[in-house]
Amino acid sequence: MKFAHIADVHLGREQFNQPFRYDDYVKAFREAVEKAVSERVDFILIAGDLFHVSxxxxxxxxxxxxxxxxxxxxxxxxxxxxxxxxxxxxxxxVFDLLEHLGLIRTLGLRREEKRDEFLRSKRVADRYLVWAEVGDTRIYGLRHHTRWQLIRGNTNVLKALFRGGDILMLHQAVDYLAKDTPYQDAFDLKLSELPDGFSYYAFGHIHVRRVAEPEQTGLRGSIAYPGSLERTDVREASHLIIYGERDKRPKVKENRDGPKGFYIVEDFQPEFVEVKTRPFYRVTVSASSKAELKRKVEEVAGLIPKEAVAIIYLEGTVKGGISLAEFNDLLKGSGIAYYAFRSRVTGEAIISKELVGEEVLTDWEKELLLHLREEPKKFPLDEFMDWLLEKYRQGVPSKMNVRLPKPAEESKKLEKTEEIKPIVAEKTKETEKKEEKEKAGKPKVEKKEKRPRPAKPSSLDAWLGGKI
Ligand SMILES: [Mn+2]
Incomplete structure (x- = not known):
């Protein structure tokens, strides 16, 4: 059994408002699919973000x-x-449309039952869990959800839904693989929150290539992110040029996270297949005067291929600072396909940003700033509101990605403010028992159904905060 694992295609994106970047994203997808087909794979997985917008x-x-x-x-x-x-x-x-045309099959929780040559359905609360079977390979998946939808109190929706199989396809950032990525401090799942018992975890969302082997994670199979098919961020540059203040000449090197592509997976072992992409240069030029910055930028331009995209960071302490307008026309005659300048130049006597970050802001304010700095597309308003409401529900915690309060703690709070009713005491006992079981490594989420509940009927809808 052999399959292709593609993620984060972002079709339709026109990066930097350049029409040729739209074409680049399409070309990368075409090349990946053609390569997968010529490898005679049994099936292709697309682990989320096929399109840049819904x-x-x-x-x-x-x-x-x-x-x-x-x-x-x-x-x-x-x-x-x-x-x-x-x-x-x-x-x-749009996924329904592609499915109707017979081009894709969508896995996860759906409103309607789906059954065909490959799809199977099982009723879960008021939805259907739809998975695929190709030969004896079972493939499960769930669309992207926020952390606050997946981990609710001591209910882990993923562990409740998925009890093992061959492949689990998700679009989430796992902390263990998020180091040195934008998701390092904004992950969705901790490693321990992933359901065990799958031979391969086909993930998307983190745009750089990452694999965690079973020996590292203790899970049955590897967790793999193929990364985005094209470069979506300057952190994914193919090449880095650094021209420091004391350097006699610029240093050029290839970026470790540079190569783009997808995985061909055979016997659950991922093999990276590179897809041809336009060179993308991240350039850092440091100097102590405007004239020196300009001279160095012109020198560096000779090292950048014509077809490349280049983002040029200007650094250093320059008296009076600089205006980017003076740099924008500098490489007009260079023939470089697209370039842009970003200024990190400071005038004198500027308070260090780090100091402000470390000393003045609380952790919760830092997290808020982190989210506000995200592109609205990456963190849409409805998710932001979810996050904000959840934070307030928790009483604005001071630690990033704090553990959600355990029901036992909530019960204690209740005891302080309200009369102790027998039903509260009972709940606490049951919760304690449950926690002991979880500590022993056997989460039994279905037990939750037997607990005394409010009058509202239990449903997965309620777990997921009414949004699926
Ligand atoms: Mn993405």
Missing amino acids: RPSPKALRDAVEILEIPRKKEIPVFAIEGNHDKTIREAS
Whole structure:
């Protein structure tokens, strides 16, 4: 059994408002799918963010249809989940349309039962869990959810839904693999929160390539992120040029997170397949005067290939600071496909940003700032509101990614403010028992159903905060 694992395609994105960047994203997807098909895979997985937005343009949709026709003609099924960029709470999504055309099959919790050559369904609360079977390989998946939807009190929705199988496809950032990525302090799941018993964890969301082997994690299978198919952020640059204040000449090196592509997985072992992408240079030029910055920038331009994208950071302490307008026309004649300057130059007597961050802001304010700095697409308003409400529910904690309060703690709070009713005491006992069991490593989430509950009927909908 052999399959392709692709993630974070972001079709429809026109990076830097450059039409050629739209084409680059389409080309990368076409190359990945063609390579997968020529490898004669049994199926293709798309682990979220096929599109850059949940309502793609007709052009992006046409390109997706054209490319997805390639595996369909060879009768290679494509299984997909929605990512944070392309999920929707509307009743019908673009994924439904592609599914209707027979181009993809969407896995996860769905409103309707799905059964065909590959899809199987099981009723869960008021939804259907839809998974795929290819031969004797069982593939499960769930679209992107926020941490606050997945881990609610001591209910872990993932562990409740998934009790093992061959492949688990998710679009979430796991802390263990998020080091040195934008998700380092904003992960969705801790390693221990992943359901065990899968031979391969086909993940998306982190845009750089990462694999964690079973020996590292203690899980049955590897957790793998193929990374985005094209470069979505300067951190994913192919090359780095550093021209420091004391350097006689610039240093050029390849970025460890530079190569882009996807995995071909055989016997649950991922093998990286590179996809050709446009060179992308991240340049840092440091100097103590405007004239020196300009001279160094012109010198560096000779090292950047014409077809490249280049983001040039200007650094140093320059009297009176600089205006980027004076740099924007500097490389006009260079022929470089796209370049942009970012200034980190400081005038004198500026309070260190680090000092402000460390000394003045509380942890919760730092986290808030971190979220506000995110692109709205990456952290949409509805998720931000979820997050904010959850923080307030917890009484604005001071630690990042704090553990959610355990029901036992909540009960204690109740005891202080209200009369102790027998039912509260009973709940606490049961919760304690449950916690002991969890400590022993056997979470039994279905027990929750037997606990005294409010009049509202239990449903997965309620677990997920009314949004699936
Ligand atoms: Mn993405």
